[in-house]
Amino acid sequence: MDTNQFEVIIIGGSYAGLSTAMTLGRSLRKTLIIDAGEPCNKQTPHSHNFLTQDGKTPREITEVSKKQVLKYDTITFYDGTALKGRKVSEGFEITTNNGAVFKGKKVVFATGIKDLLPAIKGIEQCWGISVVHCPYCHGYEIRDKKTAIIANGNKAFHLASLVNNLTKEITILTSEKKNFDESQLQKLKQHNIKIIEKEISEIIHKKGILEQIIFTDGSKEIFECAYTATTFKQSTSIPTELGCKLTENGYIEVDIMQKTTVNGVFACGDNSAMMRSVATAVYSGNITGAIINKELTEESF
Template identity: 45%
Template sequence: MSNFEMDFDVIIIGGSYAGLSAATALGRALRKVLVVDAGKPCNRQTPHSHNFLTRDGETPAAITNIAREQLEKYKTVKLIGDFVTDGSKLTDGFKIHTLAGQTYTAQVVLFATGITDVMPDIAGFAECWGITILHCPYCHGYEVRHQSTGILGNGDIGYEYAKLISNWTDDLTLFTNGISTLSAEQAKKLRSHNIKIEEADVKTIVHENGRIKSIKLQNNETYALAALYTRPAFTQHCNLPQQLGCDFTDAGYINVDGFSRTNIQGIYAAGDNTSPMRSVAGVVAAGTVAGAIINKDLIDNNYI
């Protein structure tokens, strides 16, 4: 037990889908919860969200707004718009500081902070990201089915991505953006499925308000496209988990067990910061699991 009363049972850093889902589960468990959200979700440029039951085709902002409205009835949950700048481990809990100059304490912390996509140095890429330059065919593939589509990738990743996207279209080109690192066998298999391979460097994404028209290569070849799939590099949106000693996977995700627990007792993580499976449905589920596990762990700790 703490030698002083904590402000909250749980502080959730990040108020998008995973954070709001966890807050709902914890609010229904009568937990005193603070959600701190900086208001910069990674999908803020995406016009529509798909593959989420009852909300297929909604805007990401609309889904978030509904979640926040429904969360208001749980009076033990407080949501603030702020940015967490620092944090530290206490004897029996955690302390965080925010950009607005506030300090809060809690028994445990959940990081639902997502990731930051690192845009490649290609003109027009950032403007199209999340609109017609896509990462997930399950989220967006149906809307561009049977249309001229590109893959930006190379090697094993490019090969597997091209195989996957070929389920949605027969008009597919793999742009390796430089000398191909596909194996001879991989290249042969892709070509046997009529997937074209283009090795020239990418120069420009030609678009209109984020709607891709074509991809222009350094050799001045141009390919008309309706969509381009890729998986850009990323960084963690928040560096506090690293500062507090959390372990990370080789791919750069916060390392958690099957129940959102990190290697640091009292610190949990859920959502895009822990997994490459980026979807609204997935992170909502992860947040619900995290909330339930956190509540159970708090109960168990009270019975020690």
Template identity: 55%
Template sequence: MTETETYDVIIAGGSYAGLSAAMSLGRSLRKVIVIDSGDPCNLQTPHSHNFLTQDGSRPADIAAIAKEQVSRYTTVKFCSDTAIRGYKDGTAFIIETVGVRRFAAGKLLFATGIRDIYPDIPGFKECWGISVIHCPYCHGYEYRGKHTAIMANGERAFHLVSLVYHLTKKITVFTSGEPLFTDVQLEKLTEHDVRVITTPVTEILHNNGYVNGLVLQDGEKHNVETAYAAVPFEQKCAIPAALGCAFTEQGYIQTDSFQQTSVAGVYAAGDNTTMMRSVASSVAAGSFAGAAINRELAAAAF
């Protein structure tokens, strides 16, 4: 039988939110295990922006520095593995991994992120996070003034246009189908010379992940230098759902102001809880989650 390793807190996910929480807990001398598969959603993103002291750094470099610093706290341990099963056993939560390890703790933190679901368009995956982007705050400055595509429809597309328009006036919306804009939105787009093209995009032309054009179903090519895309996602980890955690209508894990889920003792932080996908917001949420967990542990023991 696999031996059960016992900790104060199990953190599933060792990227920015998970490492930030681990640092908060390690500084409070909590016994913590961080389980991480080493497969973050921004694996191929070359630069991180809008994060003080790290603007322009590679996301992987930020994570490496963070892990090295967290590793200095001797009560924090790491497990290079993937959590695949979780359940409650009396007062403890049990997490089992692909590598047949089993951990027990009174508190759980899921910082497991999300998985983007790419459209079946050649070139999309290769460009995602490089020049096909999701957030003007993270990447918009680098593409200011460039010919820009918005690959989205309806409210999401209109929202992106309104944000990106301050960065570039060279915007074309590609809805890949019947446009879902209100009459007022269409008037606004026309007023600002934003063209709407309904013919589906069938290929993204690029050079090592950097967009240089879109090919449409009718063979027409549009020379653009970047594209914003709204893509669906799924939770990377199924354990929160199995434990009974509530989710928002958008598919994020529901948390309160202390990063507590609907299940007592279970917390979540990072991209799996919010549409604000950035290193800075994940670090902030993880740090707060760690403090909130420590507060509960301290109150129970005092």
């Protein structure tokens, strides 16, 4: 028996990948999870807005999930990073950073995304702690605080509208000339949301807790937290190397069954969904596992 041959290879062992694996394990599908233990939310102190797990650390949720998934005998976990992928006669071949080569009939990318933070000193140390991206994931914990929104234009306006329900002390920091239409400016003024157009130089913090923002002209403003509209890139280039299409926003294009544009290749979690949350990742992984099992059944029955 070929120990490197699997029915399904899942690349990424966080919420979406583990959810996919649980569904496949319960269907007795021989499945490999490849993961290096470097999730994008590893610095986030607590995860929220997910039933039964509200307030747990991301690590806690992952460890419990992994332990439950690995109880299923057909699931194997490999500690490593997938570096290459190619189509072969049996399906797909994945090569890892350790030189190991695995083959699978189906491949799932549950690889998340990589945030591209603004080039501001101190922001990386605050990311996921006091500088965040999502009011639904973090907003309740930083409610009623003096809040900065590091963004411009429509993204800043959208964030401000959501955050306005959580705090009445909001300032938008555009870092350049503001880019709002008259209607947006009127609404921001109506809700007493200030705009500062000065470029940000540095975020002053203590162990990731924001205290001040310094501008390039030397002036300072006291803030307790901030939201920022980051850009991102895919964590791996393997999907596009296999021919998977990306959307105009940079997500892996999938249909409602989590199928990519390449037959036999699936994607789930943050790499293919604008709704970025633990709950969404688990949901999409659950669908992915069920559809893959359906396809494998149809191919063999």
